[in-house]
Amino acid sequence: MSTATCLALSGGVGGAKLALGLSQILPADELAICVNIGDDFEHFGLTICPDIDTLIYTLSGLANPETGWGRVGDGTQFMETLKCLGAESWFHLGDGDLAMHVTRTQRLRSNEPLSNITADISTHLGIKAHVLPASDDHVRTIVETTLGDLPLQQYFVQKKCAPEVTGFHYMGADNAQANPDVLSILSAQTLRAVVICPSNPYISIDPILAIPALRQALINCSVPVIAVSPIVGGNALKGPTAKMMCELGIRVSALAIAEHYGGLIDGFVLDPADEALAPAIADLGISPHIAPAVMGSLRDKTLLAQACLNFARSLH
């Protein structure tokens, strides 16, 4: 673990794209990814960790490129049968994907830490990067809405992000122990850069930062911390980030994201579409850096990853 030169903080789909880019250019073992666990939940008695799974599927080449989540070519017999049996079917679980949830749940029940299980599954799927859940404890993102508090997956999948958001909290974060591997990477001499991936700040990155020891370790760490904007040209690259910002009365702008991470980051990567915001970001005491932030192809991901590493090196 002490071999990691880059620690990425990531949620699901958007973050996994940059993590994949980083995995293409960093030598095996030099990339560690601290993954959001705030959207983990229990469904049918199974513990489902959507962001860990998306990251694992993306890094192992098993991800479904059309959805960004789930496994490519995965079957639907489980879901079809569930419906025949009259069971809840709002959360899709693919036939192969289920093996992940079933085996992980069984191991969690025998008190194996999530971090161990994640490492073992990663190894079995040939992943060289260290995939590190932010904590082995429970942290659960609760979306505060005008309809009341909703656990993240209910808001996100069951209600399709329709309820109006008024805030967020992260159940369990205050008392969660940070993953000790993440803490040791953050204090190790080998580390060169921390990259906050272009994930949703409220539901993907903040649940990680809400773990007190992890946030403190990030503040204390001596290497450049940079974030990549999930907002390009005043719109979210993916998901409900822009809608949430609107509802929270925050202007949908890369600048607002930089402000959100103020005090934690040294540099901020924004798309050429947002070049005009660079001076305002510099005014926040954060170094701006322009790089194409829309990651369609693997080449886009790799180029952005390289830009991030070069930028971080320049801030040393």
Add this chain to the structure above:
Amino acid sequence: MSTATCLALSGGVGGAKLALGLSQILPADELAICVNIGDDFEHFGLTICPDIDTLIYTLSGLANPETGWGRVGDGTQFMETLKCLGAESWFHLGDGDLAMHVTRTQRLRSNEPLSNITADISTHLGIKAHVLPASDDHVRTIVETTLGDLPLQQYFVQKKCAPEVTGFHYMGADNAQANPDVLSILSAQTLRAVVICPSNPYISIDPILAIPALRQALINCSVPVIAVSPIVGGNALKGPTAKMMCELGIRVSALAIAEHYGGLIDGFVLDPADEALAPAIADLGISPHIAPAVMGSLRDKTLLAQACLNFARSLH
């Protein structure tokens, strides 16, 4: 439930064949099947009820005709992924089949009785017969072998019935409450016959009979109780019955099965191949009846079912 005119006692594959035959000739609602729960077990944190499932799949036309268990055309992506993840894979779970285990386990965890869940699943799959687990409590068949005690599925699936059997016991049976619907059927005026299906007596029927109130109700019931021999011509129709009998020092013969059920049954159905045993069975005080007991086709199953009902009626 009080509409049942026939109560069948059944294990998995062999019993399900006769139950299917009975379901073809009895009017909807007149057939109730009391199913073995002794081979239920926990696997990956899921409660798996192999005999209930085989019966449900058989009665709903979903059974895999080649294996006798599992669903026809069921996928294997779950099992293939499990193997990739390095998880145990000795017990096969099909992709669609998993929906049964996952939804049942979730409902059991919320304290819904197995009998309710089974009834609801049966209804969803269009089954008219009453499928009744012998108990809502746990009864677990333990196979005593020269290698020590083995839970049934470990003996049956993992060890492929190889260990030498010295006996059986039925954990939990002494304190298990009988399914009240089975008890009420056994004491109802509408009942006309009890049929012990040609299942393995030691691992399919005895775990049912080991539940004290159920055994007593069977002894007390006023209608003819008949059993169908799972041994034809000195061999088991299916599974390890003959091997078990050998190892227990019991002669592999339909007569030994009739003796095994002595005191409980009024009539015994044996195949024409075993016609010579009829006088010896009559000597036990049990009426013998000859009928083709090998059930290849649906017609075979229906004919045997009709023979059983006619025979029981003749014993009134």
